[in-house]
Amino acid sequence: MLTLFPRWGQKxxxxxxxxxxxxxxxxxxxxxxxxxxxxxxxxxxxxxxVSARDFRSRLLGRKIQGLSRRGKYLKFELSRAExxxxxxxxxxSLFFTKHGEKLPAHTHxxxxxxxxxxxxxxxxxxxxxxxxxxxxxxxxxxxxxPEPLARSFNGPRLFNGxxxxxxxxxxxxxxxxxxxxxxxxxxxxxxxxAGVRPTRPAGSLSALEAGALASSIKKVLKKSIxxxxxxxxxxxxxxxxxxxxxxxxxxxxxxxxxxxxxxxxIQRAVISGRSAFFCPGCQR
DNA sequence: CAAAGAACCTGGCGGC
DNA sequence: TGCCGCCAGGTTCTTT
Numbered sequence: 001m002l003t004l005f006p007r008w009g010q011k012x013x014x015x016x017x018x019x020x021x022x023x024x025x026x027x028x029x030x031x032x033x034x035x036x037x038x039x040x041x042x043x044x045x046x047x048x049x050v051s052a053r054d055f056r057s058r059l060l061g062r063k064i065q066g067l068s069r070r071g072k073y074l075k076f077e078l079s080r081a082e083x084x085x086x087x088x089x090x091x092x093s094l095f096f097t098k099h100g101e102k103l104p105a106h107t108h109x110x111x112x113x114x115x116x117x118x119x120x121x122x123x124x125x126x127x128x129x130x131x132x133x134x135x136x137x138x139x140x141x142x143x144x145x146p147e148p149l150a151r152s153f154n155g156p157r158l159f160n161g162x163x164x165x166x167x168x169x170x171x172x173x174x175x176x177x178x179x180x181x182x183x184x185x186x187x188x189x190x191x192x193x194a195g196v197r198p199t200r201p202a203g204s205l206s207a208l209e210a211g212a213l214a215s216s217i218k219k220v221l222k223k224s225i226x227x228x229x230x231x232x233x234x235x236x237x238x239x240x241x242x243x244x245x246x247x248x249x250x251x252x253x254x255x256x257x258x259x260x261x262x263x264x265x266i267q268r269a270v271i272s273g274r275s276a277f278f279c280p281g282c283q284r
Numbered sequence: 285c286a287a288a289g290a291a292c293c294t295g296g297c298g299g300c
Numbered sequence: 301t302g303c304c305g306c307c308a309g310g311t312t313c314t315t316t
Contacts, residue, residue, distance in 0.1 A: 017309080072309095072310080091308085106294080124292085124294050126310055174310080174311095176311085272287080290312105290313085299305090300303090
């Protein structure tokens with residue numbers, strides 16, 4: 001029986017969830033050939049960068065040689081130096097299913113492989129598909145900061161990325177330039193673990209605080225990957241099985257509840273339109 | 285150039 | 301039961 005992964009209706013945005021998907025799909029897609037491509041005509045996910053017709057013809061017949069990840073982007077490394085980038089936006093989902101299974105609503109792409117189909121659905125269409133040929137890396141990737149789990153990302157590197165910035169720490173973390181792959185959940189969790197408030201001006205962090213934050217980012221992301229990401233709403237990483245990190249959340253989504261560490265009431269602030277949760281007792 | 289806010293979309297939820 | 305406003309894991313464009 002083939003694994004359906006993830007279940008329909010899931011949402012897959014931040015680095016640990018994308019990495020969970022990558023690890024699950026890799027053994028099912030690598031070394032397989034693309035035998036068919038169905039892409040919704042005029043799919044918004046293509047963003048006018050390539051026509052549906054060209055997109056299809058450039059994928060057909062290629063071999064999937066590798067599946068990797070950069071930040072929140074999933075990268076299908078195809079034969080003849082073609083690269084397919086998938087970004088999931090807020091509601092994108094990608095799963096492997098048997099041929100001929102009923103497709104979920106908002107399906108935008110079906111890639112037929114030898115033993116099943118890769119299906120991409122995205123109700124809100126904030127996700128995007130990018131095809132980059134032998135000309136080189138896509139500009140979207142060039143804007144990304146260091147990979148948080150790489151050795152090259154450390155306290156001094158983060159300190160430099162925050163230096164001189166007056167915007168809220170949370171805004172800088174979400175902008176992907178100081179570090180890649182951190183989103184709304186994990187920025188709050190990492191700030192809590194490091195004892196700094198997400199509302200602080202980014203440049204106000206000391207070298208010591210930036211070091212603690214860099215370590216916390218690594219720690220939180222690694223732990224979540226280990227637990228197969230967060231299950232919030234209806235995201236599942238496999239049939240009926242959930243990711244486990246949502247039970248480890250210390251502040252995200254916990255406005256008005258007592259902090260498990262110090263008992264203070266967790267607060268919510270709005271930072272450039274996004275919710276930020278923090279503990280006034282544990283974070284300075 | 286940097287920062288803040290709007291825009292892009294659909295769907296689920298709680299309140300009335 | 302409906303209808304309405306609010307909220308959602310992200311990025312990009314516009315405005316200040």
